[in-house]
Amino acid sequence: AQRHSQQDSHIQYERVGADVTMKCGSMDWDAAVTWTANGTDIDDSHLNGSYLILKNVDLTQSGQYSCYEGSSWHLKYQTNLRVGVPPKEPVLMCRSNNYPKGFYCSWHLPSPTYIPNSFNISVIHGTREMVCEKDIFPKNRCHIRYLQLFSTVKYKVTLTVTNALGKNSTTLTFDEFAIVKPDPPESVVAKPVPNNPRRLEVSWQNPSSWPDPESFPLKFFLRYRPLILDQWQHVELSDGTSHTITDAYAGKEYIIQVAAKDNDIGTWSDWSVAVHATPWTEEPKHLTTEIQIIGETLTQHKPLALRGPGYGDPSAGGVW
C-alpha cells in the first residue's frame, strides 16, 4: 500500500543517554501502527502499544522517525530526532592586534554538541555597552571599536552559548593595555652579504594589521641559530625593520624569525614565519683554476659560431 506522508515533521532534541518516548500523534495507545527510522521499519521490541520507546539514546539514533496508521498507512506522526549534549563553558579570547583601532574576541566550544548552538556576546565598558560587530569570516569572531583610549576602566566581555539542551557562559575582564598583541612581522627576508662570510642581512615589515606604526611604534625581537644547533641567539631592536647579523658561523645555514611588540604596552606577537639563509662563502680557488683550463681547451676546438659573449668567454665571467 502507498504510504501517505503529508505531516510537517518537527525537530526533537534529546540528550545523549536519555530515554525517549514518542506517541503516534493522536492515535490511541492500543492502535495498530508501524514506526520507521529513516524509512526503515522498527521492530516491535521498541514498541509499547503504539508508543515508540528508545532507551539510553546515542548520537547514531539521530534521524527521521515516522509513524503510520496500521491499516490505511496514513502518516500520523513524524519527527526529526537530534541527539546531542548541552554546551560546555565556551573558550573566549580577546585581543587587540590593531591597537588603537579596537580589539576582537573569538571563541570556540571545548567539545562538540552535535546540535546547533547560538552565541551571544556582550561587551561592557564601565556603564556603557559596546557593539561587537560580527565578522563574516572567521565565523566565531567579532570586533569592537575603541571609542576612547587610555581608559582605567576594565572591559567586561560575556559570551553566552545556548542550544536546545542547555546554556553556558564565560566572562573575561581585562584592561585596555593587557590585550595588546600585534600580529607577527611580515615579509621577513634574510640575505648573505657579499664578501662577508659572517654576516646576514635580515629585513621585515610591520604587520599589515597594525594601523598606525608612526604613533604606536613597534619594537622587534630577532632570533637566529644555525640549523646544526638548538640554542637561539636573540637581539631586541627598538628602531627600524632591518638588522645585520655579524656573528654568523661561516658557511652554516641559519634559521631566522622575528616577533613584534608595541613599544610600551601589551605582549609580544607570535614568531614570524621562519626564513633560512647561509652567509656568503668564497668560491674555492683550486676548483676555479681547473675549470678555466678545461674551458680554454674546449674553446680552441669549437667552431667559431659557438663562441659569443658570455658563452665560454672568461672575460664575460662565464665559467665555461
Added chain:
Amino acid sequence: LGAGQSIQKTYDLTRYLEHQLRTLAGTYLNYLGPPFNEPDFNPPRLARAERLPSATVDLDLWRGLTDNARLAANYRAYSRLLKYLRGLDSQVGTVELRHRLGHFCSSLQGLVLSIAGVMSSLGYPLPAGPAGPPPSSGTPAAPNDFLKKMDDFWLLKELQTWLWRSAKDFNRLKKKVPPAVVTLRIEARGF
C-alpha cells in the same frame, strides 16, 4: 639640550617610571590587601575618583591635539597626581614602602620638570596652574578605611594609565619635532 633630546629624555623617564610603578603598585596593592591586590578586581569608579586627572581621551581628539595642548595636559596631570601621591607617601605603614614611594615621588617630580623643560625649549608657556580644584579642597577625607584604599587604588591605576599615554604622547612628539629645526628657531628668537 635641544627639544628633540629633551623629548627623548622625557620619553625615557616616562618608560622608567612606568616600569618602576608596575612593581611599586604591586607591592602597594599587596599592602592594601584583598580585594585590591586581586587581578580581576574591577570596582566601580566612585565619584571620589573623578577628581583625579583622567588619561581617557577620545582617539581622534587625542590624535588632533597640538603639541602645546598635548604637553600641557601631561604637565597638569602629573602636577596634580604628584600632589595626591605625596598624600599617600606620608601615611603608609611600612618604612620600606614609604621609602620607595618617596623615591618614586622624586622621580615623578623629575618628570614634571622634564615636561616643563620640553615646553620651554619649544617656546610654550607653562600652564598657569593645574586644571581643576587642588587635590584636597572640596573633597572630604574618605569616611572609612575601605574608601580610602579605593582612592589609593584608583590613584595608582590612573597614574599607570597616564604613563602609558605619555609614552605615546612623547613618542608622537619625537617624530614631529626634529632637533635641528627647533634649535634654529630658538637662535632666531635671541635666546
